[in-house]
Amino acid sequence: MTTTSLVRAELARLTATPLARLAFIALMCVPLLYGGAYLWANRDPYAKLDQVPAAIVDQDAGATLDGDRVDYGKDVAKEAIDGGDFKWTETSAADARSGVRNGTYDFVVTIPHDFSAALVSAQSDDPRRAKLTVTTADTNSYLASTIAEQAGKTMRTAVAERVGKQAAKSLLVGLADVRDSLGDAVDGAGQLASGATSAKDGADRLADGTGQLSSGASELAAGTEDLPSQTAQLDSGAQQVATGASKLASGLSDAQRQTAALPSQTKQLDTGAKQLQSGLHQLRDASAALPSGTSTLSEGATAVADGNAKLADDAAPFLASVQQLAAQSPALASQLEPVVEASTVLDADQKAQLVAALEQLRTSSTTLGTGASAVSTGIEDLKTGSAKVAAGASDLAAKAPALTSGIQQASDGSDRLAAGTSTLAAKAPELSSGIASAADGASTLSNGASQVAAGTSKLAAAAPTLSSGASRLATGAASADDGAKSLASGLTKLESGSTKLADELDEGRTKIPSSTASSREAQASVISDPVKVGDDNVASAGNYGAGLAPFFISLAAWIGMYALFLILKPISKRAITAVRKPLRVVLGGWLTPALLGVVQMVALFLIVRFALDLNVVQAGPTIGIMVLASATFAAIIMALNVLLGSVGQFLGLVLMLVQLVTAGGTFPWQTLPGPLAALHFALPMTYSVDAIRQTMYGGSAATAWSDTGILLCWLLGALLVSYVVTARQTRSRTLRDLRPSLIG
Structure with missing residues (x-):
C-alpha cells in the first residue's frame, strides 16, 4: 500500500455516505466561516462611526475678547455637528444624561458655561484652563467609551489650535509692532549716541579748558599773591618816573x-x-x-x-x-x-x-x-x-x-x-x-x-582785593575742573552706553523677523499646530479588517485542521499492521489533511481578497505561507493525536487557546505578561501571523523567510514525532495502543 493509496482510501472513507459527505463539507467550511465572518464584521468599523449616536450640550455663555464678542462653545458644537464624525444630537443637559443611561446616546460632550471665558483668560491676570466634559457609560459599549475619549481629545486639539492660532496671531502682531517701535528706538538711540559723542567731545574740550583755567587761575593766584607789595613798588617806581620825567623835561x-x-x-x-x-x-x-x-x-x-x-x-x-x-x-x-x-x-x-x-x-x-x-x-x-x-x-x-x-x-x-x-x-x-x-x-x-x-x-x-579774588577764582576753577572731568567721564560712559544701547536694540530688532499679514497668518497656524504627524507607513494594512486578517487567517487554519481531525484518522492502524513502513504511513496520514488544508486556505484567500476586498501586496507568497501554516498545524495536531490519542486532540484545543493570546495578533506581544511573552516566541502561530503580515502588507522578505523556516522546523519536528511513535507501533503494540479512543 502506497502513500497515495492511503490518501485515496481516507478520502473515500470521508465521502462514503451522504451523512459523511455532509459532515466533511461542514467541517471544511468551519475555517472559512470563522475567518470570513469575523473579518467581515470587523472589516472597517471606523468608517461607520458616523452611525454612533452622541449628544452635545452647549452651555457656554460666551465672552469678550479685545472688545469683540466670542462664543467658542457655539463654534465647537457647530464644527462637531458639521464634521459628521459621529451621529451628533445637540440637546439639553438633562436629556443627554438620561440618554446616556438608557442607551440613546453612547456618550455626551458637555461645553460648560464658562468655556469661552476660560479660553480668553489667558490674556488676563487670572488665566485658567477651559474644560470639556465627556460623559460615558460602559454599559452601552466599552469601546464606545474609548472612542468618546478620543473624540474629546480631538475636540480639545481643535479648540486649542483655534485659540492658539488667535493668540499666536495677536503675539505676532505685537511682535511686529515691537519691531517697528524698536526701529524708532534704534534711530533714537543712534541720535542719542551721536549727541553723546558730541557732548563727550565738548566735555573733553570743557575739561581741557577748565584744566587750563584751573592752572591759569592757580598761577594768577600765585602771581597776585605778591601783587600788593609789587604794586606798592610800582607806585614808588611810578613816582620816581614822574620825577625823572620832570627832570628829563627840564634837561631837554x-x-x-x-x-x-x-x-x-x-x-x-x-x-x-x-x-x-x-x-x-x-x-x-x-x-x-x-x-x-x-x-x-x-x-x-x-x-x-x-x-x-x-x-x-x-x-x-x-x-x-x-x-x-x-x-x-x-x-x-x-x-x-x-x-x-x-x-x-x-x-x-x-x-x-x-x-x-x-x-x-x-x-x-x-x-x-x-x-x-x-x-x-x-x-x-x-x-x-x-x-x-x-x-x-x-x-x-x-x-x-x-x-x-x-x-x-x-x-x-x-x-x-x-x-x-x-x-x-x-x-x-x-x-x-x-x-x-x-x-x-x-x-x-x-x-x-x-x-x-x-x-x-x-x-x-x-x-589786595584783586589778590583775594584771584585766590577765590583759583578755588572755583579747581572745582570747575573737577566737575568738568566728572562730566567728561560721565559723558564717556553715556556715549558707550548709548552706543551699546543702539547696537543691542538694533540686534534685538533684527532677531524679530519682519512679517506681513499673510506670513503672520501662516506663522500663527504653525505655532498653534506645530507638529504634523506624517504618514510614512512602509507596510500599510489599509484598514482595521486587514490589520486583523493575518491573525484570524492563522487561527482559522488551526481551527480548520482541528475540526478535520475530528473525522480524520491520524494514521491507519491497518497500514501500520500491513505495510509496516512508518514513513509511508506518516506521510499518508499527514497528506490528507494537508491537501484539504490547501483547499481551505485558497478558498479563505479568495474570500479575504475578493469578497472582503482586503488589500494583499504579495498574493502568491501569502497563499504559500497560508498553505504552509495549515500543513504545519496539521502535522502538529496529528503528532498530538498519534502520541496521546484523544488526549492529544484535546491538547490541540488547549494549544489553540494559548496561541490565541500569545500570537500578538491584536495587541503588541510586549504587552503580555512575562510567561505568556515567553510562549510568544515558542509557539508556531506567532510565526505564521508574522509571515502573513510581511507578505500581505509588503513588509520584509527576510523576516518572512525567517518565519517560514521556523514553520518548516515545526512541520518537520511534528512529522518526526509521528514517525517515531509510528515506527514503535510497527514493531510492537501496548495495551495503551489497543485501548479505544475517548472520541471514537
Missing part, C-alpha cells in the same frame, strides 16, 4: 637852549673845514715846488699847526657835549617808551606822538653822534697832520718825500673833516628840531607820568 629844555646856536656853529665849522680842505689841496698841488719854498712852508706849517691846535682845543668841549647828548638820548628814549606805552592816563594819540618824538630823538641822536665822531676824528687827524707838518717843516728839504706823504695825510684828514663837518652841518637843524620835539614830548611825558603815578596809587590800593 636846557639842551634845547644850548643847541639853539648849533646850526650856525656847525655851518662855521663846515666853512673852516672846507677852507682847510681847499688849502690842503692847494698845498698838495704846490708841493711840487716844495724844495724852493721850504722856509715859507715851514712858517706856514707852524701857523697852520697853531691854528689847528687852537681849533681842536675850541671844538673839543663842544664835540664832547654833543657825543654825550647823543649817547644819553637813545637810552633815555628807551626808558621812556615803555612807560608811555603802559600809561593808562594818556590817550592813543598822545602815546603815538610821544613814541614818534622819542623815535625821532633816538634817530637824530644817532646821526648827531656819528657826525660828532666824524668831526672829532677829522679835527684830531687835522691836528696830527698839522703837527707833523710843523715838525717836519724844518726837515722838509731833506725829507721831501716824507713831507709829501704828510701833506697827503693832511689832505685826507681835511677831506674827512670836511665830510664830517658837512654831515654835522646838515644834521644840526634836525638835531635841534629833535631836541625841541623831545623837550615837548618830555613835557607831555612828565604830565603823563604824573597821571600814571596817580593810577598806580589806585592800583596799589585795589591790589
Whole structure:
C-alpha cells in the first residue's frame, strides 16, 4: 500500500455516505466561516462611526475678547455637528444624561458655561484652563467609551489650535509692532549716541579748558599773591618816573637852549673845514715846488699847526657835549617808551606822538653822534697832520718825500673833516628840531607820568582785593575742573552706553523677523499646530479588517485542521499492521489533511481578497505561507493525536487557546505578561501571523523567510514525532495502543 493509496482510501472513507459527505463539507467550511465572518464584521468599523449616536450640550455663555464678542462653545458644537464624525444630537443637559443611561446616546460632550471665558483668560491676570466634559457609560459599549475619549481629545486639539492660532496671531502682531517701535528706538538711540559723542567731545574740550583755567587761575593766584607789595613798588617806581620825567623835561629844555646856536656853529665849522680842505689841496698841488719854498712852508706849517691846535682845543668841549647828548638820548628814549606805552592816563594819540618824538630823538641822536665822531676824528687827524707838518717843516728839504706823504695825510684828514663837518652841518637843524620835539614830548611825558603815578596809587590800593579774588577764582576753577572731568567721564560712559544701547536694540530688532499679514497668518497656524504627524507607513494594512486578517487567517487554519481531525484518522492502524513502513504511513496520514488544508486556505484567500476586498501586496507568497501554516498545524495536531490519542486532540484545543493570546495578533506581544511573552516566541502561530503580515502588507522578505523556516522546523519536528511513535507501533503494540479512543 502506497502513500497515495492511503490518501485515496481516507478520502473515500470521508465521502462514503451522504451523512459523511455532509459532515466533511461542514467541517471544511468551519475555517472559512470563522475567518470570513469575523473579518467581515470587523472589516472597517471606523468608517461607520458616523452611525454612533452622541449628544452635545452647549452651555457656554460666551465672552469678550479685545472688545469683540466670542462664543467658542457655539463654534465647537457647530464644527462637531458639521464634521459628521459621529451621529451628533445637540440637546439639553438633562436629556443627554438620561440618554446616556438608557442607551440613546453612547456618550455626551458637555461645553460648560464658562468655556469661552476660560479660553480668553489667558490674556488676563487670572488665566485658567477651559474644560470639556465627556460623559460615558460602559454599559452601552466599552469601546464606545474609548472612542468618546478620543473624540474629546480631538475636540480639545481643535479648540486649542483655534485659540492658539488667535493668540499666536495677536503675539505676532505685537511682535511686529515691537519691531517697528524698536526701529524708532534704534534711530533714537543712534541720535542719542551721536549727541553723546558730541557732548563727550565738548566735555573733553570743557575739561581741557577748565584744566587750563584751573592752572591759569592757580598761577594768577600765585602771581597776585605778591601783587600788593609789587604794586606798592610800582607806585614808588611810578613816582620816581614822574620825577625823572620832570627832570628829563627840564634837561631837554636846557639842551634845547644850548643847541639853539648849533646850526650856525656847525655851518662855521663846515666853512673852516672846507677852507682847510681847499688849502690842503692847494698845498698838495704846490708841493711840487716844495724844495724852493721850504722856509715859507715851514712858517706856514707852524701857523697852520697853531691854528689847528687852537681849533681842536675850541671844538673839543663842544664835540664832547654833543657825543654825550647823543649817547644819553637813545637810552633815555628807551626808558621812556615803555612807560608811555603802559600809561593808562594818556590817550592813543598822545602815546603815538610821544613814541614818534622819542623815535625821532633816538634817530637824530644817532646821526648827531656819528657826525660828532666824524668831526672829532677829522679835527684830531687835522691836528696830527698839522703837527707833523710843523715838525717836519724844518726837515722838509731833506725829507721831501716824507713831507709829501704828510701833506697827503693832511689832505685826507681835511677831506674827512670836511665830510664830517658837512654831515654835522646838515644834521644840526634836525638835531635841534629833535631836541625841541623831545623837550615837548618830555613835557607831555612828565604830565603823563604824573597821571600814571596817580593810577598806580589806585592800583596799589585795589591790589589786595584783586589778590583775594584771584585766590577765590583759583578755588572755583579747581572745582570747575573737577566737575568738568566728572562730566567728561560721565559723558564717556553715556556715549558707550548709548552706543551699546543702539547696537543691542538694533540686534534685538533684527532677531524679530519682519512679517506681513499673510506670513503672520501662516506663522500663527504653525505655532498653534506645530507638529504634523506624517504618514510614512512602509507596510500599510489599509484598514482595521486587514490589520486583523493575518491573525484570524492563522487561527482559522488551526481551527480548520482541528475540526478535520475530528473525522480524520491520524494514521491507519491497518497500514501500520500491513505495510509496516512508518514513513509511508506518516506521510499518508499527514497528506490528507494537508491537501484539504490547501483547499481551505485558497478558498479563505479568495474570500479575504475578493469578497472582503482586503488589500494583499504579495498574493502568491501569502497563499504559500497560508498553505504552509495549515500543513504545519496539521502535522502538529496529528503528532498530538498519534502520541496521546484523544488526549492529544484535546491538547490541540488547549494549544489553540494559548496561541490565541500569545500570537500578538491584536495587541503588541510586549504587552503580555512575562510567561505568556515567553510562549510568544515558542509557539508556531506567532510565526505564521508574522509571515502573513510581511507578505500581505509588503513588509520584509527576510523576516518572512525567517518565519517560514521556523514553520518548516515545526512541520518537520511534528512529522518526526509521528514517525517515531509510528515506527514503535510497527514493531510492537501496548495495551495503551489497543485501548479505544475517548472520541471514537
